[in-house]
Amino acid sequence: MSVNIDSCVVTPGSDDFVDEAWQLKEEINQQEGVLKQRHDFFSDAYRRSTVHCYVREGELIGFAAVRRDGYILFLAVSPDLRGEGIGKQLVARVAEDHDTITCHARTSNENALQFYEHLGFEIKRRIDDYYEDGGDAYYLKLGSDVGITDKISELMRR
Numbered sequence: 001m002s003v004n005i006d007s008c009v010v011t012p013g014s015d016d017f018v019d020e021a022w023q024l025k026e027e028i029n030q031q032e033g034v035l036k037q038r039h040d041f042f043s044d045a046y047r048r049s050t051v052h053c054y055v056r057e058g059e060l061i062g063f064a065a066v067r068r069d070g071y072i073l074f075l076a077v078s079p080d081l082r083g084e085g086i087g088k089q090l091v092a093r094v095a096e097d098h099d100t101i102t103c104h105a106r107t108s109n110e111n112a113l114q115f116y117e118h119l120g121f122e123i124k125r126r127i128d129d130y131y132e133d134g135g136d137a138y139y140l141k142l143g144s145d146v147g148i149t150d151k152i153s154e155l156m157r158r
Helices: 018-032 039-047 086-095 110-119 148-157
Strands: 005-010 050-056 059-066 072-077 101-106 122-127 137-142
Touching: 018 039, 018 059, 018 072, 039 072, 050 086, 059 086, 072 086, 072 101, 086 101, 086 110, 101 110, 110 137
Parallel strands: none
Antiparallel strands: 005 050, 050 059, 059 072, 101 137, 122 137
């Protein structure tokens, strides 16, 4: 990852970067048709999460909003910077604090599914009508069989 990218952690209850995170999420939604959450739902969940952020020249370029149990509510990386290792670094940062990491991904979101599977996440089950718009989801988990430390070590070598 480039040296001009800073990282920070937004603690639960804070509004730091919430507007920037919403804008990034909306940019991805408009381009890819994913991350379709309503503003109130998004901002409420964001404020209740620990959010790991990557910022370049004052601009939020990626974030992972995580619950206390290691569930990733939102993971977003600027489309222009995908493939630079930012998403992988965000997941690795989350793994430092949790024994397991879980999340949901739309069954139609091939980019997210390929990303998570590349990192070693396993699809545990399909959930029909999971999203408000009727979209289906997969429930994914990292750290189920092998220790997550080993998985993250392997991940960082990829």
